[in-house]
Amino acid sequence: MSTARSERGKSTTGEDAAGRRTTGRNGTVRLNWRTRLRRDRTLLLMTVPAVVLLLVFNYAPLFGLVTAFQYYDPLVGVRDSEWAGLAQFQQLFHDPLFWGALKNTLWLSLVQLVLFFPVPIALALLLNTVLSERLRNFIQSVVYLPHFFSWVLAITIFQQMLGGAGILNHFLRQNDMAPWDITTNPHTFALLVTSQAIWKEAGWGIIVFLAALAAISTELYEAAAADGAGRWRRMWHITLPGLRGVIVLMLVLRLGNALTVGFEQFLIQREAVGHESADVLDTFSFYYGIATGNYSFGAAAGLFKSVISLLLIWGANKLAHAFGEDGLYRR
Amino acid sequence: MSQTPTTVREGAAQPAPAAPAPRPARTGRPRARAGRAPWEEPPTVIGQGAKGITLAGVIAAVAVPLWIIGLTSVSTPGAVNRAGGLVIWPDGVTFDAYRQMLGDGTVRTALMVSFAITVVGTVVSMVVSVMAAYGLSRSESFAHRPILTLLIVTMFVSGGLIPTFLVVTGLGGYDQWWSLILPSAVSVFNILVLRSFYSTTSADLIDAARIDGAGDWRILWSVVLPTSRAVTAVIALFYAVGYWNSFFNVMLYMPTSAEKWPLQYVLLTYVNRGNGLPGSVNSGFGAANAQTAPLTLQMAVVVLTLVPLLLVYPFMQKHFRTGVLTGAIKG
Structure with missing residues (x-):
């Protein structure tokens, strides 16, 4: 077991404590590493399945990233495929489809930031003013529900409601109005996916804000009210500052994930609206990598996205620190 | 929403502490106030x-679509004709669509495949995660820090889509059941949640x-698991919902074997994309030219993917609320 070779715990004391399983683990005696290994072998054994699965399905693919620098041929394998240097990346950067996907990704990210991001905050503020606990619990139950739907299900529901044969257009036709099919219109696709995201995830998104709201001391409100602050001033001077930390954290996460706008959502609807508006970076690697068998090209696109994403997360954290907040990790 | 402004229910947030029945179900998010405060x-x-x-x-945004889809799935063909599509008001109810669908064919197979994947996948994920979480939960145990780091790193860097695809297919996972379960069996986040409770x-x-x-096995089974039942249950349900909802790995690893498709993929193909159902389900509608299945059948498929979620949802909800406190020491 490779995990047994730890750098830690090489202190040489404690041969007398060997085998003291009952108190050794949180006792102060520092045990010899062999003793600790023998004592904890069952615990180590328990972690083996998870470690093996992660090594195979998460760490091995990391090494598989070398295919981005190759002309990978599945018939000869990674080891014997011809090296390409940066040729795949050159091809990528000369591909108008790639720039189209990048543009779509950034545009969708912006639209989601503007239209999606404030919704859970507003909803949480609204819900927080509902006094009846039963009503509050009921509303929470309802708005959390779509989070557990698959994208296939959510999009099918949207299709049935707003699609060409859906309820909305049926109603429009019945009343002699022009049909309006948002589900196949590439020009309004950003609005469509954002409204789907709001429908499915905004309710779930309120959890963190509700927790933050519950943590704000009632005494603050009471003191402010005694000083004559009305409900809007209380919201501005107490509630919003109380939410500031969570809002900044969520904003940092959103900015750090600016290149991740959803995957299955686009995969499912690409046929309906066409690739010009539905291709984002994640689906780009799928369609131009796996579906065409051009694995190295797709891997290069994926690697590009991962590297930029890591930079974005790092940058967003710097930004959070500049605001005096913790962000994803502390300074 | 009428509230008498003067109602001040002091201490009404919690049931009286004298109540003998230990009901942790009511320990929700701590609320500072239950009625309107006097200063408001x-x-x-x-x-x-x-x-x-x-x-x-x-x-309504959540409930109305579900109502319309559910109602259409149990409507008679006449009702669907009169409505010209989806049915909004009850007008002739029949369970023919379900009878037809479950009697034979693609959907029934898909339902069984979905259940099998969900059950087997959840068991695999839970066994692996619970063992790893307990194995890493004893402070001072040998090498738990480096193993934990190994796990957490995978939350931030991944090889991406194509290298993972190449690893799974390289291991012979194409068209194999295990490729739908093992690559995503471990959620490090879930392990961390379990670990923090354990x-x-x-x-x-x-x-x-x-x-x-x-020994450690015995302690895990007889001490740790019984004292953290709620969190273990909620994590199991999250895994189960994940397996039930998954469709992309089917698209990747078995896109051509229609007889192995789970329900989500059937929903995507035959309802969302409107392809004709093969086999006997719509044989009455001319399987040869594979017409789109009748609307009631399509909606019945939607309902089938929905119902298991709705069935487990109340349990998950209960555990959202209780799970937070149940990890605390008992005895």
Whole structure:
């Protein structure tokens, strides 16, 4: 077991404590590493399945990233495929489809930031003013529900409601109005996916804000009210500052994930609206990598996205620190 | 939404502590106030009205589509014809669509495949995660820090889509059942949640069990698991929902074997994309030219993917609320 070779715990004391399983683990005696290994072998054994699965399905693919620098041929394998240097990346950067996907990704990210991001905050503020606990619990139950739907299900529901044969257009036709099919219109696709995201995830998104709201001391409100602050001033001077930390954290996460706008959502609807508006970076690697068998090209696109994403997360954290907040990790 | 502005229910947030029945189900998010505080202004009519309309709209956005789809799935062909599509008001109810669908064919197979994947996948994920979480939960245990790091790193860097695809297919996973389960069997996040609960299990309790001669397996099974039942259940349900909802790995690893498709993929192909159902389900509608299945059947498929979620949802909800506190030491 490779995990047994730890750098830690090489202190040489404690041969007398060997085998003291009952108190050794949180006792102060520092045990010899062999003793600790023998004592904890069952615990180590328990972690083996998870470690093996992660090594195979998460760490091995990391090494598989070398295919981005190759002309990978599945018939000869990674080891014997011809090296390409940066040729795949050159091809990528000369591909108008790639720039189209990048543009779509950034545009969708912006639209989601503007239209999606404030919704859970507003909803949480609204819900927080509902006094009846039963009503509050009921509303929470309802708005959390779509989070557990698959994208296939959510999009099918949207299709049935707003699609060409859906309820909305049926109603429009019945009343002699022009049909309006948002589900196949590439020009309004950003609005469509954002409204789907709001429908499915905004309710779930309120959890963190509700927790933050519950943590704000009632005494603050009471003191402010005694000083004559009305409900809007209380919201501005107490509630919003109380939410500031969570809002900044969520904003940092959103900015750090600016290149991740959803995957299955686009995969499912690409046929309906066409690739010009539905291709984002994640689906780009799928369609131009796996579906065409051009694995190295797709891997290069994926690697590009991962590297930029890591930079974005790092940058967003710097930004959070500049605001005096913790962000994803502390300074 | 009428509230008498003067109602001040002091201490009404919690049931009286004298109540003998230990019901952890009511330990929700701690709320500072349950009634309108004396210093708060009475609500304005416009404010209350706007609030009520907004919240009713939010609930309708979730409930109305589900109602329409559910109703259409149990409507008679006549009702669907009269409505010209989806049915909004009850007008002739029949369970023919379900009878037809479950009687034979693609959907029934898909349903069984979905159940099998969900059950087997959840068992695999839970066994692996619970073992790893307990194995890493004892402070001072040998090498738990480096193993934990190994796990956490995978949350931030991944090889991406194509290298993972190449690893799975390289291991012979194409068209194999295991490729739908093993690559995503471990959620490090879930392990961390479980671990944080398991490490709060009383050290005294564990030491007592150890003195009684229990080994780590025994302690996990008889001490740790029973004291953290709620969190274990909620994590299991999250895994189960994940397996039930998954469709992309089917698209990747078995896109051509229609007889192995789970329900989500059937929903995507035959409802969302409107392809004809093969086999006997719509044989009455001319399987040769594979027409789109009738609307009631399509909606019945939607309902089938939905119903298991709705069935487990109340349990998950209960555990959202209780799970947070149940990890605390008992005894």
